[in-house]
Amino acid sequence: xxxxxxxxxxxxxxxxxxxxxxxxxxxxxxxxxxxxxxxxxxxxxxxxxxxxxxxxxxxxxxxxxxxxxxxxxxxxxxxxxxxxxxxxxxxxxxxxxxxxxxxxxxxxxxxxxxxxxxxxxxxxxxxxxxxxxxxxxxxxxxxxxxxxxxxxxxxxxxxxxxxxxxxxxxxxxxxxxxxxxxxxxxxxxxxxxxxxxxxxxxxxxxxxxxxxxxxxxxxxxxxxxxxxxxxxxxxxxxxxxxxxxxxxxxxxxxxxxxxxxxxxxxxxxxxxxxxxxxxxxxxxxxxxxxxxxxxxxxxxxxxxxxxxxxxxxxxxxxxxxxxxxxxxxxxxxxxxxxxxxxxxxxxxxxxxxxxxxxxxxxxxxxxxxxxxxxxxxxxxxxxxxxxxxxxxxxxxxxxxxxxxxxxxxxxxxxxxxxxxxxxxxxxxxxxxxxxxxxxxxxxxxxx
Numbered sequence: 001x002x003x004x005x006x007x008x009x010x011x012x013x014x015x016x017x018x019x020x021x022x023x024x025x026x027x028x029x030x031x032x033x034x035x036x037x038x039x040x041x042x043x044x045x046x047x048x049x050x051x052x053x054x055x056x057x058x059x060x061x062x063x064x065x066x067x068x069x070x071x072x073x074x075x076x077x078x079x080x081x082x083x084x085x086x087x088x089x090x091x092x093x094x095x096x097x098x099x100x101x102x103x104x105x106x107x108x109x110x111x112x113x114x115x116x117x118x119x120x121x122x123x124x125x126x127x128x129x130x131x132x133x134x135x136x137x138x139x140x141x142x143x144x145x146x147x148x149x150x151x152x153x154x155x156x157x158x159x160x161x162x163x164x165x166x167x168x169x170x171x172x173x174x175x176x177x178x179x180x181x182x183x184x185x186x187x188x189x190x191x192x193x194x195x196x197x198x199x200x201x202x203x204x205x206x207x208x209x210x211x212x213x214x215x216x217x218x219x220x221x222x223x224x225x226x227x228x229x230x231x232x233x234x235x236x237x238x239x240x241x242x243x244x245x246x247x248x249x250x251x252x253x254x255x256x257x258x259x260x261x262x263x264x265x266x267x268x269x270x271x272x273x274x275x276x277x278x279x280x281x282x283x284x285x286x287x288x289x290x291x292x293x294x295x296x297x298x299x300x301x302x303x304x305x306x307x308x309x310x311x312x313x314x315x316x317x318x319x320x321x322x323x324x325x326x327x328x329x330x331x332x333x334x335x336x337x338x339x340x341x342x343x344x345x346x347x348x349x350x351x352x353x354x355x356x357x358x359x360x361x362x363x364x365x366x367x368x369x370x371x372x373x374x375x376x377x378x379x380x381x382x383x384x385x386x387x388x389x390x391x392x393x394x395x396x397x398x399x400x401x402x403x404x405x406x407x408x409x410x411x412x413x414x415x416x417x418x419x420x421x422x423x424x425x426x427x428x429x430x431x432x433x434x435x436x437x438x439x440x441x442x443x444x445x446x447x
Contacts, residue, residue, distance in 0.1 A: 065188025070196030103155030112384030127160025194304030201298010276401025330363030
């Protein structure tokens with residue numbers, strides 16, 4: 001697939017393009033040269049801080065990210081209560097989370113291809129609408145199997161957000177501001193993850209887990225409406241064909257890029273750790289010696305605010321330490337948090353979760369933003385492959401982390417997570433070696 005051409009057609013050609021893809025997509029194909037922009041420098045026409053459209057774009061994607069994580073992980077804080085109510089073991093109930101992330105991982109690449117044809121903005125809107133509609137039905141699931149099936153469908157529906165969001169930002173935001181813009185989108189993920197779990201925890205304690213899921217559905221509905229009202233029309237999107245051979249060729253090209261493959265693997269491993277920790281932590285905290293209530297367990301997720309700060313700061317860390325330096329920092333921070341969480345002290349566990357969360361979100365923001373910057377074409381497919389790896393990591397982390405916990409308790413889960421961080425460090429170290437070798441031989445640089 002050729003690089004995106006940001007020059008819009010004029011006259012009859014523009015009318016033909018509009019007719020082909022509809023009014024909404026036509027709005028996305030129009031290019032505004034902006035103040036000081038030139039056709040020779042497409043990046044100069046993109047959004048940068050200080051422009052009204054830049055602020056609206058960031059807020060709209062923040063709302064979409066908030067809704068995505070609130071929906072995707074809406075059952076995670078409720079797993080002990082779901083286990084009790086539906087008579088399910090931890091590794092069975094964990095599939096209400098892992099099923100959703102499997103659905104997302106399967107659907108993200110096809111939806112990314114559709115976004116290349118019909119527009120990122122349209123895909124984001126439709127995806128949020130379908131996911132929210134399913135969220136309004138899920139609280140009425142009669143049994144665990146139905147709940148898992150509906151959650152899997154919801155994961156597939158919400159896949160359009162990560163499939164399109166980072167490519168949308170890459171299309172519309174100037175390259176030097178991209179990591180910061182992606183960081184705010186990831187910050188929306190962290191706020192959604194936090195608020196959804198806290199809300200469901202306290203609502204569940206008062207009225208049961210079904211009411212807790214209903215509260216998340218209503219909150220996500222408000223976020224979806226806010227997204228649609230705020231998001232500006234895209235100015236640098238050009239529709240691509242849906243020819244399967246072209247899409248497959250683009251995917252193969254990305255998978256042959258060792259730099260991208262390393263970023264995909266690092267995202268997967270970070271999410272293995274994060275998915276394992278936050279799927280299992282509720283079971284540990286409701287048991288002795290802690291014996292916390294469901295509301296207090298949900299409140300533990302206020303730690304996600306640390307992720308908001310860490311992901312929003314990823315751009316500054318990246319500028320100061322470089323990509324690999326920031327990844328090393330994230331890996332080290334998360335590993336220290338895992339070790340600290342082994343103590344039978346609530347204060348130590350909370351501090352450990354703070355470190356795990358900060359390390360995860362810093363690493364994820366840099367890795368995901370680097371994918372968008374690295375891909376020279378087919379940015380939606382490149383981002384979708386990252387998201388596929390990321391949510392496969394979440395599914396593996398949730399399922400295997402719960403299994404490790406059921407087998408050997410929290411210590412076994414921490415050992416499993418530390419192995420993932422060790423592997424991520426090894427990949428990053430190899431990237432450092434490859435970068436130095438490339439510079440020495442004059443073959444370019446590696447990340």
